Amino acid sequence: MKKGVSIILSEKEVVYVVSDSVGETAEFVVKAVATQFNGGYVDIRRHSYAEDKEDIEEVIAMARQTNSIIAYTIVIPQLKKYLDQRASEEGIMAVDLLNPLMESFMKRFKKEPNHQPKLLRKLDDEYFRRVEAIEFAVKYDDGRDPRGVMRADIVLIGVSRTSKTPLSMYLAHQGFKVANVPLVPEVSPPEELFKIPRNKCVGLVITPDKLNEIRKERLKALGLRSEANYASFERILVELEYSEKIMKRVGCPVINVSNKAVEETANLIIDILKSERSR
Known part of the structure; x- marks a missing residue:
């Protein structure tokens, strides 16, 4: 039989x-x-x-x-x-x-x-692929483990409050394994970031005004003073200048997220990666 x-x-x-x-x-x-x-x-x-x-x-x-x-x-x-x-x-x-x-x-x-x-089996496979991607995004959120940079389908980099985590989760629900790395002047980015193909990474930038607004609201939500250095223009300009240097060194495509919804940015990321990989 x-x-x-x-x-x-x-x-x-x-x-x-x-x-x-x-x-x-x-x-x-x-x-x-x-x-x-x-x-x-x-x-x-x-x-x-x-x-x-x-x-x-x-x-x-x-x-x-x-x-x-x-x-x-x-x-x-x-x-x-x-x-x-x-x-x-x-x-x-x-x-x-x-x-x-x-x-x-x-x-x-x-x-x-x-x-x-076998269509039901395909649906089941897609479901488990999404679950795996979500678990991956949680594990490698906010640069917690640099090994995720090498294992990810997509790596997002940018300063704090450029929607790295929400984007990671949204893309994970689409089945992409995403790691994100915060760019902070006082902390060197992981070396793995410079070893991955440029078409695997996307830089997220934002205007100083918009970032100042977002960070002030964040401080208020945490019950902290909005005048803190985290939300100051001087600090924001330093961070943005530093992140620009890192993104140029990586050679990755860059998206300005200033006035974009997470869904819109996620679709742009997918489109960019598809076009880069088709070359």
């Missing part, structure tokens, strides 16, 4: 679960139904990744020997048609678990299905 077919010697009634993907959905439905018949009433035998007529014939032969039901989730039209035809010819009960709902979707929403197997 192949492709995930399991044979279990048992006196239970047998249901063959057939799918052009993993078959988890079909097995779950069959188990749910089986619980209505004193639970554990059936022996479920999964046949995953059915791709051609040979796979169907294999299941038909086994189901015929055990006088079983075939429950299936097949979205490839030709394969579904062949299974229905062969089951009818052999007098085997075959139940399509998707088609009734699929047809309801088509009638109500006036759309045609993709008829592509």
